[in-house]
Amino acid sequence: MTEVLLETRAICKRFGALQASKEVSLSLRAGEIHALIGPNGAGKSTLIAQISGALAPDSGSVIFEGRDITRLPTPARAKAGLARTFQISALAMEFTVLQNVVLGTLGARGGVYRFFGNVMRDKALLDRAEDALDQVGLSEFRNFVTAELSHGQRRQLEVAVALSLQPRVFVMDEPMAGLGAEGSHRLTGFLDGLRQRAPILLVEHDMDAVFALADRISVLVYGEVIATGTAAEIRANPEVREAYLGEEDAA
Template sequence: MTDPLLHIEGLSKSFGALKATDDVTLSLMPGEIHALIGPNGAGKSTLIKQVAGALAPDAGTVWLNGRDVTGLPSAARARAGLGRTFQISSLAMEYTVLQNAVLGALGARGSVWRFLGNVMRDKALRGTAERALARVGLMEQALVRTSELSHGQRRLLEVAVALTLEPDVFLMDEPMAGLGADGSRRMTGFLDDLRSRAPILLVEHDMDAVFALADRISVLVYGKIIATGTADEIRANPEVRSAYLGEEIVI
């Protein structure tokens, strides 16, 4: 049997009396898109921060490529093979598209930089950055200032920056946010193709995208996974439907 590339076992996190993450266990298999959904306040952001290394759990383990990375910070997890995109953009808007991608490639080395000009003259870094930009279709915009990109193009640039890490696993936090119907359809097609490069743990509110993409869906409610299954199984699950009462989400 194939081992999961990402496995989360018994992850828990409390803030006082509030259990934000309650004994969460889930896995991500090669070639898979595993979606994590849940109503507002379910604890998705807290869980993702623990997986990414931005927040230490109270209990539980995060395994990446068979390695226990629970004690590693975000940068070390990135170098170990975890590529992350953010719900809120983390791009340097004053830099060009290529400069952002090159800095991503530099981070994959675990290096620091003092002068951007010196970094941009590194042929290996530029090559890695240009290949990532070509993969997401942004090479024509390589010299454009990032602030001048459309919202959808910025989301693709975030994916390109993650690609420069040559990750084994993608962690994507609401990549459809703010894209609109056409942008969401384009991003859905792109992610469907990207899974062949590395599997994706996808946190998303766009249910059309989730049901179109996900091989498995886990539903998080009050910090606890209440169901995991295929799109059809999740649609038919009465506990899931009850959890979404009052939410403007059609499942």
């Protein structure tokens, strides 16, 4: 069996009466795209927050490359090689596009506490940043102020920043959101090739993308994983059809 890079073991998280995560156990193997789907309010974002470090689970653990990172703060997880993208773009709007990506390469390389020397003239950082921009097709916008970018370009920049970290694992929170058919199609093609470099845990509402991309799919309903399997298995699973896909079939 292929190596498991990222794993959650029986994660539980409760907000008052709401059980946002209920014994969630997931794994992400080398070379795969593992999609996490579920209706709104199923607890996908809460789960991502616990994997990336923004929230601590009440019980259970997060394992990354064999190491228990449950108590590790977000920056330490990022340094260990876990790169996330945000559902709502969290970019530095006053920065140029290139500065946003250089921020990523700087974070990955370290040496942040240098008070002299122009960071935007640092060849090593720039090369990696340009490379990441190139991959998502934003090179020609490198000197644009981020606030001037369209929604779709911001989504691309989100991915570029994650790339610039050269991570071991990607955790992507709805990268296709609001992209439109063409943009979504292009990103799907790009992520398809990306999984060879680092596996992707993909939270996504775009079902076409999910079924086209995912090696495995997990379905989250009311904080609980009700099924995990290949696209065909998930499609055929009666429980999933009832809880989630059913509405679409009926339509």
